[in-house]
Amino acid sequence: MRNIFTLANKPPKPWNTKTKPQPRSPLLFLLITLFTFTLVFLAYTNIPKSLLSISSSTTQNPKFPQCHQTLDQKFIFYSPHSGFSNQLQEFKNAILMAAILNRTLIIPPVLHHHAVALGSCPKFRVSTPTEIRITVWDHVIDLLRTGRYVSIADIVDISSLVSSFAVKVIDFRVFASLWCGMDIDLACLNEVDTQSSLISSLKQCGSVLSGINGNIGKCLYAVDEDCKTTVWTYQSGDEDGLLDSFQADEQLKKKKKISYTRRRRDIYNALGPGSVAEMAAVLAFGSLFTSPYKGSELYIDIKTAPKNRRIQSLIRKIEFIPFVPEILNAGKKYALETIKAPFLCVQLRLLDGQFKNHRKATFTGLKQKLDSLSQKGPQPIHIFVMTDLPESNWTGSYLGDLAKFTDYFKLYFLKEGNELVAQTAKKLATSGHGLRYGSTPSSVGVKGMKQHCPQRFSDVLLYLEESICSCASLGFVGTAGSTIADSIHLMRKFDVCSGQT
Numbered sequence: 001m002r003n004i005f006t007l008a009n010k011p012p013k014p015w016n017t018k019t020k021p022q023p024r025s026p027l028l029f030l031l032i033t034l035f036t037f038t039l040v041f042l043a044y045t046n047i048p049k050s051l052l053s054i055s056s057s058t059t060q061n062p063k064f065p066q067c068h069q070t071l072d073q074k075f076i077f078y079s080p081h082s083g084f085s086n087q088l089q090e091f092k093n094a095i096l097m098a099a100i101l102n103r104t105l106i107i108p109p110v111l112h113h114h115a116v117a118l119g120s121c122p123k124f125r126v127s128t129p130t131e132i133r134i135t136v137w138d139h140v141i142d143l144l145r146t147g148r149y150v151s152i153a154d155i156v157d158i159s160s161l162v163s164s165f166a167v168k169v170i171d172f173r174v175f176a177s178l179w180c181g182m183d184i185d186l187a188c189l190n191e192v193d194t195q196s197s198l199i200s201s202l203k204q205c206g207s208v209l210s211g212i213n214g215n216i217g218k219c220l221y222a223v224d225e226d227c228k229t230t231v232w233t234y235q236s237g238d239e240d241g242l243l244d245s246f247q248a249d250e251q252l253k254k255k256k257k258i259s260y261t262r263r264r265r266d267i268y269n270a271l272g273p274g275s276v277a278e279m280a281a282v283l284a285f286g287s288l289f290t291s292p293y294k295g296s297e298l299y300i301d302i303k304t305a306p307k308n309r310r311i312q313s314l315i316r317k318i319e320f321i322p323f324v325p326e327i328l329n330a331g332k333k334y335a336l337e338t339i340k341a342p343f344l345c346v347q348l349r350l351l352d353g354q355f356k357n358h359r360k361a362t363f364t365g366l367k368q369k370l371d372s373l374s375q376k377g378p379q380p381i382h383i384f385v386m387t388d389l390p391e392s393n394w395t396g397s398y399l400g401d402l403a404k405f406t407d408y409f410k411l412y413f414l415k416e417g418n419e420l421v422a423q424t425a426k427k428l429a430t431s432g433h434g435l436r437y438g439s440t441p442s443s444v445g446v447k448g449m450k451q452h453c454p455q456r457f458s459d460v461l462l463y464l465e466e467s468i469c470s471c472a473s474l475g476f477v478g479t480a481g482s483t484i485a486d487s488i489h490l491m492r493k494f495d496v497c498s499g500q501t
Contacts, residue, residue: 331467
């Protein structure tokens with residue numbers, strides 16, 4: 001056995017000593033080359049096709065063959081968010097966009113109030129269209145999975161828009177079955193045994209629709225312009241691409257290090273005939289929320305259509321979309337059978353967002369209205385109250401004082417457990433208004449949706465309260481800046497209470 005210490009004591013070779021290279025056999029080189037190519041070929045042919053198709057599927061050959069079928073319709077998808085009143089406003093904007101671009105609108109569900117938030121357009125701090133599309137799709141799938149899915153067309157009546165203005169619509173559940181290539185009734189997804197695999201598939205095709213991998217030829221065009229950069233117009237007479245009057249001020253640009261420039265763009269020119277977007281089967285927006293701000297609009301400024309009578313009439317029509325008859329009739333029933341007298345409605349938003357800082361001003365407006373009514377009419381004054389302040393917290397507030405003086409004021413309010421709320425929810429569940437708008441070409445092979453699967457209507461109380469307030473003959477006092485108050489004012493303007501039976 002050799003001694004390792006002896007080996008260690010051998011004198012080292014000079015640092016620049018080189019071993020003379022041995023000649024290599026050409027045959028050996030050829031064998032190594034052939035062996036390498038063989039390994040590469042075997043590895044490639046054994047990679048799952050699903051992995052190989054990830055990149056190509058988003059450009060030329062996606063796993064959604066329906067995109068490449070000849071359909072009679074082209075669709076428009078958008079991503080609603082925030083509370084119901086904001087979602088309804090977005091729905092109106094989506095109807096208008098779909099009509100202008102001659103596309104079929106995908107009717108979304110009603111999202112839970114705090115499930116998805118946009119951010120702040122005035123502060124140029126909003127989720128990107130891609131982010132909000134992903135978030136909304138995932139929340140919608142969760143609503144399906146848990147049996148809480150309620151179409152917005154289950155809540156508001158769009159029948160006259162579809163019949164009179166030929167607005168083309170399709171229920172999201174039908175569209176999702178089409179888009180994801182699933183021959184399954186998504187209206188009853190919560191009853192399916194193989195739910196987990198289906199959820200995974202739905203989330204996968206939702207990620208494609210979000211535009212996370214970019215546009216997909218004639219299949220998908222994801223609109224990435226949002227309120228930070230764009231104000232959509234239509235036949236406004238302005239030069240296309242003109243700078244909008246509202247821009248980020250220098251202080252905000254410096255503080256947030258932003259460089260956005262807001263431009264006014266004609267939606268028909270940008271996304272209509274002759275555009276790249278027009279070729280896509282699905283046109284996917286992020287948020288469609290807008291609001292007046294500093295002399296402009298945050299995202300959509302389409303108030304007239306001077307060269308298109310149909311669109312001009314539609315703009316007037318969508319100013320107010322009523323609740324479905326089940327809700328309006330229930331509100332009128334409460335006013336006639338429970339209150340049984342002329343009454344005042346008060347909407348007091350006291351706990352949420354900016355409103356909690358204006359409680360004193362809100363109560364001041366109510367006090368002034370009640371003082372005026374006290375001088376003019378009989379007592380007690382009947383008052384229907386809708387508020388986010390729990391009754392247990394009324395003590396020490398103006399509401400608590402009103403509740404004490406029963407000789408002068410009689411208060412009414414609804415709770416979630418009220419029988420009228422439960423009855424109305426049951427009627428909505430059995431009516432199935434939303435699934436009436438679910439037709440697709442027979443060639444796509446998608447099943448018709450059932451209308452008897454159980455649904456949970458979680459926000460019926462709000463809809464009923466708004467409906468009751470529309471019947472308040474003594475007037476309405478609402479919280480300034482609240483979209484709920486705006487909705488009630490609109491209902492009263494169109495006198496919906498008198499038209500229900």
